[in-house]
Amino acid sequence: MLLSDLYKTALLTAFSLTMVLASCTTSKYAATEKIYKDKAKGFAEIIGTVPPTGQLYDSLNATNQQWIGSVNFGIRKPNFVVIHHTAQDSLAQTVKTFFSTKAGTSAHYVVSRDGKVVHMVNDYLRANHAGISKWGKDTDLNSSSIGIELDNNGLTDPWPDAQINSLLKLLATLKKTYNIPTANFIGHADIAPKRKNDPKNFPWKKLADKGFGYWYDDVLKNPPADFNTEMALKYIGYDTSNLPAAITAFKIHFIQSDITPTLTPVDILVLYNVYTKY
Template identity: 35%
Template sequence: MGPEPVPQRGAVRGRRVSADTSDVIVHPSPNCGPRRDGLRPHLIVLHYTAMSGAEAALERLCDPGAEVSAHYLIGGDGRLWQMVDEDRRAWHAGAGSWGGLDDINSRSIGIELDNDGTHPFAEPQMAALEVLLPGIMARWDIAPEGVIAHSDMAPERKSDPGPRFDWQRLARLGLSVWPREADPQGREFDRLARAFGYPPEAPQAARLRAFRDRFRPGADGPVSETDLRLLADLATRWPARS
């Protein structure tokens, strides 16, 4: 991975910072700052790296010139790096919103997963994620509905972690949510999507794609009754914090 960088304020090399495994590798990124306006994280945003490997992603996430970072990176083999302390603002989300709130960087923890979105996420990687998430959620009082996709809060710009990510697996462990069909009671897609959290300013086609990538992988065509029934349950049981 090249020479070791000088430790930055984002994390301190050689000590266990926040992760819930003794195998965390602390690799500080300078690309971070204080959370704005005293905000605390109430979201966890999952990403894929779309790079040639975990080491390449790590190099970019710690490159001052790239101006991007995340709190954690998980390799396909389950290796876990922490680049930014959880109480700091990492630069992972970019423009977007969730539940009517912007500056998602100040409101979230970012986790990058070594994957390009075209193949399933490796078992060691998913197992490491399942160890990491409960501790973060407990420390910051983040509910399962607060674990979202990058594409959820930026559907016009982003597609990660994409339709190959197993959200239902996380939901079975109480680490995210999964809908059952409910009566939409005449409510249309836009109202339901906004109630769950999707940004209304994004085109409907982008929001529909993000919703289906997460909850109906492989579905296509215009908005269907199944889409509305699943989204009605999400909007009713897990309306977004605003």
């Protein structure tokens, strides 16, 4: 078998999981799952085309470029998990939204209030959940993360134990499967502080206790006199181009009882403690 044939075979094999999952249709969602299957097949064909099309670095001198497929490659793997609340009233409403091409949004998983987990986009594919966002130097979180939507209206809904327990099991699987660092379990507000505030009033400490994200210690030490709060926020990952928005996002995650865009003395103690963990 030629090297190029090996390359194409390996790529198509790598996408077989997507195709298997997409083929498991039910009568209720057969139409939308057919669209999913067709799109996945189209992506597999694009990636499996040897040599790749439309990837010339020098269109004026195409003969100066050669394709030799390497045998050492793999599918891109997610490095972050971004948690959202749906701001909708039910699991069914969110699923319907993710079927809408007009809405254009999606997530890899939706976790309902009763703990049911709905998987909607293959983990290796790019879902449209993060939008315009930034965390550290990463400006395309859609491409580097798994998005999880929690069925919660963002206003008065509590966080039921069944929902959080299912989320913890899901996060444990994702962390182990993709070797996601502890620091890389974050919220939508963290990566989009100018636009988003979700998930609100969320039990981040429960997640941190299980190794999904960081939380501050019970005993907080005073920072040094020259502690720079803006630099600390930036070091953690926050986009500080709009500092009040970054402060608010930090407080949505770690303070919650007060999300005004100013740091109180207690907030600074918390910030310093969290900063030292990164």
